[in-house]
Amino acid sequence: MMITSQAPIGIDSFSGLIGTLYQGLEDDIPWKQFLRQLQDTMGAKFATFILRPPSHELDGLILSTGRPTQDAMASYNKHFYALDPFVGVPSGHVVTLDEFIPEHERESSEFFRLYLAPLDVYHIVGTDIITPDGATCSLRISRGQDGAPFAADDKALLKMFIPHIERAVKIHMQLNRIETERKLYAGAVDQLAVGTIILDEKGKVLQTNQVAQELLADKDGLKLVNGTLQVGSSRDTLTFRQMIKHATEALHHHRPGVVEALRIQRASGASDLGIVVRSIPSADWNEGKQQPAVVLFVSDPDRKSRAPQEVVKALFDFTPAESHLAMLLANGLTLDEASEELSISRNTARAHLRSIFSKTGVTRQTMLVRLILRSVATLG
Known part of the structure; x- marks a missing residue:
């Protein structure tokens, strides 16, 4: 994208903001610093990024600068998002709240009176971005009643960031998927x-x-x-x-x-x-x-199997007593040692073991141990 002398921001400032946007991908909560810088650049009261809109099933994933209280954020998630008229902006377009809904309608709405006005939010400019893989995110910049309405140069500035925000969100999603898979496989190896x-x-x-x-x-x-x-x-x-x-x-x-x-x-x-x-x-x-x-x-041969007994019980249709015995045997105890550990007689332990053999189809204790340790039970 070419930045001319008539652009609403200089090349150094734009490059700095873009650098902060992509640097935010390394943070636990991405893009906090980018939003703060964008808020300052645009002389705004709040800069808010909605990565996941609220729904009946899930709270929204919302990051906002300024000082909106936790109660205000929670009430937006639970109630006011459904009343927010400034939603459904065509992807990649930048519009102001004045363009989206007439001022007289806005001021008479419950959303404005009960949510925006107490936060001193009067002017809003924003965009919605739908990524190629279907993620929908929203960026909203707001000023108070004493602030100037957002003008054409503000809209032009915000539009300059849209392709970069879309790209950053896409990379963020990919990194999240990779990290989720990494944790899943690492957890399996731990188990x-x-x-x-x-x-x-x-x-x-x-x-x-x-x-x-x-x-x-x-x-x-x-x-x-x-x-x-x-x-x-x-x-x-x-x-x-x-x-x-x-x-x-x-x-x-x-x-x-x-x-x-x-x-x-x-x-x-x-x-x-x-x-x-x-x-x-x-x-x-x-x-x-x-x-x-x-x-x-x-x-380490001395480390005990961490297969949850409930998983072993469900996999092999064991009774609770049978699953306890099977896990002790899998961890290297003899039948005599396991019966002592469970405070049961050897004859009772042998009866449990016969039932275990019948349910698993094995005929020797060593085969049972191999079956349990090679099963998905150890991943439970």
């Missing part, structure tokens, strides 16, 4: 009791999941020293670093991903940790420091 540690090509730790954090906190076979991972003995650490080197070299030479494994003894005498090292293929146009290069998967 499987597998630790994951992501390293850069220098071997520095970039990210860990909950299981890995707990293992690192134990400092038993795994520990962090100045951001660098050390495993087992000094010899184990040397072997591990060599594995990291192989993985990163494969990336640099565009060879197939390297997968290597290592067993680590623990000083406490607990069961050995199993570690698998895999290289992480990078995107073609990805560059810069601290890029993910290697992922470690860490298994």
Whole structure:
């Protein structure tokens, strides 16, 4: 978009606002700073962005500058949005409230008297934007009764931002979907009791999941020293670093991903940790420091399965007693140990186990353990 000398804003100011708009994608609540700057630039009382309009099922996702009270925002969500006459603006068009509804009709409306007037909102200019994937968002800029009505240059300024706002919303939606998927898969790995540690090509730790954090906190076979991972003995650490080197070299030479494994003894005498090292293929146009290069998967045989008993019960049609017994067996207890844990006789435990075998179609305890641990129950 060309900005001429007659444009309502200079190139530096426009570039600064656009930079703030896209920078807002990295914030927990996007675009707060952009709205504040836009409010100041337009000499407004409020700048309000509605990413999701309110509905009977959901409150709106609304961000506003100035000082609208929480009660005012809540009442707009619950009641006044249905009365708001300034909705349904054609996508990409910029209009003022005066153009949208005559002044005499506005001042006699319940929406103006009970909602806008107490907030000293008298002049409004706005636009609605419908993205290609169907998201509808609204931007409203408002001034008080003492402020000047919005004019043609205000509308021209707002229109300059429409393609960028649409693009920013689209990117925001894509990033949200990616982050949701990432959390979903990370949660699934946590439930499987597998630790994951992501390293850069220098071997520095970039990210860990909950299981890995707990293992690192134990400092038993795994520990962090100045951001660098050390495993087992000094010899184990040397072997591990060599594995990291192989993985990163494969990336640099565009060879197939390297997968290597290592067993680590623990000083406490607990069961050995199993570690698998895999290289992480990078995107073609990805560059810069601290890029993910290697992922470690860490298994601890002593960690108990976290499969919820209610999920196990529903999956296999177990009774509560049967699901308790099945989970104890899946976590490595013998039948005698499980019966003692449940305070039941061995004969009762054997009766439960026969019923469990009948419902699952397995004939041995080892097969039952494998069935439960490989089922979706561990993702519950």
